[in-house]
Amino acid sequence: MARTADTIDKTETVTLDIRGLRASVEGKEILKGIDLTVRQGEVHALMGPNGSGKSTLAHVLMGRPGYQVTGGEIRFKGQNITALRPDQRAQLGLFLAFQYPTEIPGVSVVNFLRSAYKAVKGDQISALAFRKRLKEKMALLAVEDQMVNRYVNQGFSGGEKKKNEILQLAVLEPDIAVLDETDSGLDIDSLKAVATGVQQLVGPDLGVLLITHYQRILNYITPDRIHVMMDGRIVLSGGPELAPELEQKGYEGLRKELGIEAGEEPVSK
Numbered sequence: 257m258a259r260t261a262d263t264i265d266k267t268e269t270v271t272l273d274i275r276g277l278r279a280s281v282e283g284k285e286i287l288k289g290i291d292l293t294v295r296q297g298e299v300h301a302l303m304g305p306n307g308s309g310k311s312t313l314a315h316v317l318m319g320r321p322g323y324q325v326t327g328g329e330i331r332f333k334g335q336n337i338t339a340l341r342p343d344q345r346a347q348l349g350l351f352l353a354f355q356y357p358t359e360i361p362g363v364s365v366v367n368f369l370r371s372a373y374k375a376v377k378g379d380q381i382s383a384l385a386f387r388k389r390l391k392e393k394m395a396l397l398a399v400e401d402q403m404v405n406r407y408v409n410q411g412f413s414g415g416e417k418k419k420n421e422i423l424q425l426a427v428l429e430p431d432i433a434v435l436d437e438t439d440s441g442l443d444i445d446s447l448k449a450v451a452t453g454v455q456q457l458v459g460p461d462l463g464v465l466l467i468t469h470y471q472r473i474l475n476y477i478t479p480d481r482i483h484v485m486m487d488g489r490i491v492l493s494g495g496p497e498l499a500p501e502l503e504q505k506g507y508e509g510l511r512k513e514l515g516i517e518a519g520e521e522p523v524s525k
Contacts, residue, residue, distance in 0.1 A: 270296040270349065270431040272317075272463065276328030279316045285326065286312045288488035296431050297460040301474060301499070302467045304485035305507040310467045311355060313485075314436040317465075318342050318352040332432070346376050351430035353421040355437040360408035365420060366390060368408045369427050376428055393426040397453045415446025422453040432463040439473040451476035471503040484510065491516060 272294045279287040286309045294300050304310050316323045317330060319342040329336045337345055360368065370386045373379070381389075394404065399419065409417050418438050425433055435454065439447050451473050458464060458477070466477065474482075474496070482498040483490045486507070491514055492498070502510065 270333055270463065271331075272350070272432045272465070273331040274317070274328070275331065277313075277316065277325065277330065278327035279312065280324045280326050281312065281322065286488050287316065289328065290488075290490060292465075292483065292490060294432060294463045294465050296463040298481070299458055299464045299466060299477060299479045301477075301479040301482045302465060302485055302490075303469065303471075303482060303499075303502060306469070308485045309488040310485055311436055312488075314352060314355075314434050314465075314467055317345075317434055318350065319345055343375065346428075346430075347378070349431035351425055351428060351433040353418075353425060353433065353435045353438055355440050357409050357412075357417040357421055359410045359412075361410050363408050365404040365406060365408050365423075369404070369424060372424065373427055390427060393423060396456055397423055397426060398449070399423055413446070414441040415443070415449060418442060418446070418450045419453065422450060422457070426453075426457055429461070431461070432465070434465045434467070436467045437469065438466070439468055439470065447473060448476060471499045474499045486511060486516065 274290050274292040277287055277290040278285065290313060292300070292302075302310055302313070312323065316325060319337075319340060325338050329338050331337070332345070332348055332350060337348065337350075340348075366387075369390060370381070370383070373386065374381060390404065393399075394401075397419070403416060403420070404423075406412070409420060412420065421435075421438065438450055438454070442450060454464070454466075455477050466473070466479065468474075478496050479499075480496075482494055482496060482502075484492040484498070484502065484507075492510070505513065
């Protein structure tokens, strides 16, 4: 069902509320009880080592097939969306930027974005009106015309692929966005460009869950909260001051400090 002015109270702060979430992939439990709340207007950074379950959480939040929820629930705008399809979650105002964006040969970025906009918003927008809207977002993010006329991600550099994901975010204007390792594989210049784009979009109408390995993207985007994930659980949460501490100690140093062995339940802090 498409979102309409009658179905959404614009005065209410949108919340993504993850409660005791457990999930498995191919019979193996990856998420082992995640509790996390992200509100519209907030930026949360989710950090952790490889294999900790961060990207699995992103896919489960968006309802990717093959990821089985075995416990807990995902509540968005006050309703349990755990059983909804990905397109239904998108129509409600949830967005996922992929770590590895897919190439779509034969489909231009502009046509892809217009189709996505109509599918998510339920609006039959004219090509002219959409072009005007797209131009405004391109100007905001410093995206050149030639990029949107190319086929989706085909022949794109790593930085262009991630910039295209942020352009989708700008056009679709979701309430909550999950950015899955947007900084992955980027050089310093591309990282700065993509992070600046995200920072341009952050505001009272957008909540962000920023998934990353590294502190470096947080040099450009200051989170309200940082959460550390290990072995499918969030083991530590804190303010933005947690990032340089992680940089100094490393994940293994933090694991030892918290007294957590691989696969163990974390001690509450």
